[in-house]
Amino acid sequence: MPHEAVTQARSRIPGVPADGADMSRVEISGRRRLMHPGLVAAGSTLLIATFASDFLYWQTLLFQWNNVSEWLLATGLILAALAAIAFVIDLVLKRVERIAWLRFAGLTVAALLGLLNAFVHSRDAYTAVVPEGIILSAIVAIILLVVGVSGGWSLASRRAFPTLQARDIRP
Amino acid sequence: MIHNVLTAALLSASVLTLAACNEQAADPSSQYGANPTLPEPHQYLLPPMKVLPARGWNAQEKPVVAAGLQVEAYGTGFQHPRIVYPLANGDVLVVESNGPKAPVYRPKDFIQGKIKALSGSGAPGGNRISLLRDQDGDGVAETRSVLIDHLNSPYGIVLVGNDLYVAATDELLRFPYTPGATQITEPGVRVTELPAQSPNHHWTKALAASPDGSKLYVGVGSNSNIVENGIGAEEGRAMIWEVDRATGMKRTYASGTRNPTGFDFEPSSGKLWAIVNERDEIGPDLVPDYLTAVKENAFYGWPYSYWGQHVDVRAQPQRPELVAKAIRPDYALGSHVAPLGMVFNQSSSLPAQYRGGVFIGEHGSWDRDPPVGYKVVYVPFSDGRPSGPPQDVVTGFISDDGKTRGRPVGVAIDRTGALLVADDVGNTVWRVTGVAAAASR
Numbered sequence: 353m354p355h356e357a358v359t360q361a362r363s364r365i366p367g368v369p370a371d372g373a374d375m376s377r378v379e380i381s382g383r384r385r386l387m388h389p390g391l392v393a394a395g396s397t398l399l400i401a402t403f404a405s406d407f408l409y410w411q412t413l414l415f416q417w418n419n420v421s422e423w424l425l426a427t428g429l430i431l432a433a434l435a436a437i438a439f440v441i442d443l444v445l446k447r448v449e450r451i452a453w454l455r456f457a458g459l460t461v462a463a464l465l466g467l468l469n470a471f472v473h474s475r476d477a478y479t480a481v482v483p484e485g486i487i488l489s490a491i492v493a494i495i496l497l498v499v500g501v502s503g504g505w506s507l508a509s510r511r512a513f514p515t516l517q518a519r520d521i522r523p
Numbered sequence: 524m525i526h527n528v529l530t531a532a533l534l535s536a537s538v539l540t541l542a543a544c545n546e547q548a549a550d551p552s553s554q555y556g557a558n559p560t561l562p563e564p565h566q567y568l569l570p571p572m573k574v575l576p577a578r579g580w581n582a583q584e585k586p587v588v589a590a591g592l593q594v595e596a597y598g599t600g601f602q603h604p605r606i607v608y609p610l611a612n613g614d615v616l617v618v619e620s621n622g623p624k625a626p627v628y629r630p631k632d633f634i635q636g637k638i639k640a641l642s643g644s645g646a647p648g649g650n651r652i653s654l655l656r657d658q659d660g661d662g663v664a665e666t667r668s669v670l671i672d673h674l675n676s677p678y679g680i681v682l683v684g685n686d687l688y689v690a691a692t693d694e695l696l697r698f699p700y701t702p703g704a705t706q707i708t709e710p711g712v713r714v715t716e717l718p719a720q721s722p723n724h725h726w727t728k729a730l731a732a733s734p735d736g737s738k739l740y741v742g743v744g745s746n747s748n749i750v751e752n753g754i755g756a757e758e759g760r761a762m763i764w765e766v767d768r769a770t771g772m773k774r775t776y777a778s779g780t781r782n783p784t785g786f787d788f789e790p791s792s793g794k795l796w797a798i799v800n801e802r803d804e805i806g807p808d809l810v811p812d813y814l815t816a817v818k819e820n821a822f823y824g825w826p827y828s829y830w831g832q833h834v835d836v837r838a839q840p841q842r843p844e845l846v847a848k849a850i851r852p853d854y855a856l857g858s859h860v861a862p863l864g865m866v867f868n869q870s871s872s873l874p875a876q877y878r879g880g881v882f883i884g885e886h887g888s889w890d891r892d893p894p895v896g897y898k899v900v901y902v903p904f905s906d907g908r909p910s911g912p913p914q915d916v917v918t919g920f921i922s923d924d925g926k927t928r929g930r931p932v933g934v935a936i937d938r939t940g941a942l943l944v945a946d947d948v949g950n951t952v953w954r955v956t957g958v959a960a961a962a963s964r
Contacts, residue, residue, distance in 0.1 A: 413839050415753035419629050426630045471568040474631045476751040476804055477837040479566045 386447055387438035392459065392505040395431030396496040398424045399466050403493040406486040418480055421489070422473050429470060432463045439507055450509035458499040459507070462492045548807035551857040551895050555912040559855035561830060564805035570635065571807065573892040577643030577948045578926035586929070586944075587919035588955055591874045594917065597657070597943060597954035598664045602649030604945040605727075606864070606933035607952055608680050612702050613938045615655040616670060617945065617952055620677050621648030622726035623692065623719075628752065632722075639889060642927065643948040650674050652689065654705055655952070662941070662954055668705040671698060679730025681739070683768065690728035690741055693719035695766065715771045718743055718759040722752060725760075725800075727863075731786035732768070734793055739766040740776060740817075742783030742797065749802050749837045750826045761825050763797065763817055779823035779849060785865040785933070787881065789816070792907035798862035798883060799852065801829060805837075807891045811855035812862050814883065814902060814909065824849035854909045859888035860896035864933035867904075870940025873957045880904040882916065882942055884931040897921050899931050899944055899955075917944060917955060 402424040409417035442448050469488040473480045503510070553560045588594045598617065606618035621644075627633045639645065651672045655664035676692035687700040689711065696711030717728050725744025732739050745761035746752055763783050765776035782800040789796050795817045801810035802825065810829040822845060824831070826838035831851040834841065856862055864884035868877055880903040887897035897920040900913035920929045929949025937943050942955040 415751060418751070422629045422631065468568070470630075474568075474570060475566060475837070476748045478839040479837050480751075484566075 386442050386506060388435050388442050389505040391431055391435035391438050395428050395435055396500060398428030400493045400496055403489040406481050406489045409481045410486055425466060425470050425473055429466055448508040452507050452509040455499050455503060456507050458495050462495040465492050548891060548893060554808060554811045554855050554857045556854060559811045561833060562806060562808050564809055567804060570804055571890050572638055573894055574638055574642045574889050575894060575921060575925055575927045576641045578922055578928055580928045580949045584928060586917045586953060589916050591958055592955050593958055594953050594955045595662055597952045598655050599951045601950045603646050603947045604952060605678060605947055606680060607935045607943040607945045609935055609937040615937060616680060617653045617655060618677050618680055619649030619651055619653060622676055623723055626722045628722060642889060671707050676726050678727040681730050681732045683732045683736040688730060688739060690730040692726045692728060693717055715766055715773055720756060725782045727784055729783055729785050734788055737768055739768055740786055740795060741766060744782035745825060748804060749835060776819060777817050777821050779825045781825040784863045787865050787867050789907050790867055790869050798865050800861055803890050808858050811858045812860050813852035814854045814856055815852035821850050822848050823852060856913060857895055859891040861886040861888060866934045866936055868936055870936050872940030877901055882934045884934045884944060886930050886932055897930060899934060
């Protein structure tokens, strides 16, 4: 595995070819086999969009934005549940070498707050969104954006890079 | 940073959880009469549902009646009977009906619909009016026919002269009736359209005629609990309409009445009284359903406020000018009891204590623990005003294992002075008589 990681690290450096083309191909297809990142991305998109529709409801008081939020939230949570299952499968099949615990914590908290928010959003009319609902959807959106920007939707750790890169300097 | 967000999130989560837990239902009797105790409103995480599954009546089972009364099944095997309407010749009409299929606008509609269906409220209605005849006067109807079939969720009916008015969910119809008829084949004539726009949440249209027969009063319920379907869906709703019988012209008689489900005229004053179902999901003791004399052109608060000037923050944008003019109803029946039928009693065949006041059929709660309603009560009147707390008249609709044998809806006084009660889960019409009256028969 360190070899694969080295290959991966190297191949990402522009102009530096990966040593061992076969290994590289194995590595790429191996990374593609992760099931959870796509589902995490899709679910996160809907949960972030929930904040947008909550904001529109708050500003316009048009009830349909309130309903839109409920569906975004519900669908986002279903995708989050599927992502969790996919992540367990990725773990069981040993596709994930190490878990990125901080991002894992971020996504878990976001999903739990999203679940709480679904109950808040089950209220009728204004109090489904204002104030608790939109506060929760804002917190969830911020967490998800931070997680997404800080390293994508995979929960597989890449923290091995610095040491490997150090090793990589060797001729 | 993540840590701070986490802490903030957990804090707000625990605050919300705490807010959801500290609700304790009060004694329902604290909410009877003109000055009910009103606690602070709650906002829930989980709608507080307490649905009693429908079971029906076993053979030999009957409702329990107050001392001096007895009860028998007048007719059984109906399809969701809602309203009973005795005619002058002794025949009894039974409106068998249920609401149109409710569309799913939100995930909540789907889940709540499934849970409420356990209570039997989703059972298919006959969408027809049956005629019952007790030829031999033994208190049980032997013959039955379908007077009018294929109606669209009918509810209120009233006979004025030879015109039988039927309030379907989307139109007020007039049928020609001849005394003794057991079937009407002529199509109904539309008197006026009634609001039934989607999702048609409170679909029932209560109906009464003024004592002189010149005006009809139609109770049109709101299209939501608390305008969660937008104020546009409430056009013409949550109000009592007055329809001119001769011309079909209509106007708003009173508004802000969330779901007016029954009417009757108080005999001594001749005034119109109504029962109204108030809003849900802000607490086990909010908001009391009520009985009130209907003041012409008055505004009763829904959706902006309840019981006078208690503002409901869920209805936005707010309308302070409407809140300011909202009037308080006359008499609280208790929160969530769901009054669906009312009739003033002038009969002398029931015990004297039941004369002059009003019988009310309480369908029972779905969002209160412990449940309330599920009984017929009597509110005594003197000088045309309520003069005491509601008294239990017909109970026993809930079995010992917490299921419903039946749920009372419409009530009426028949030609002999007996009390008739429609039971839409037990699919029965019950007939309550005085013990002495029955013995002397």
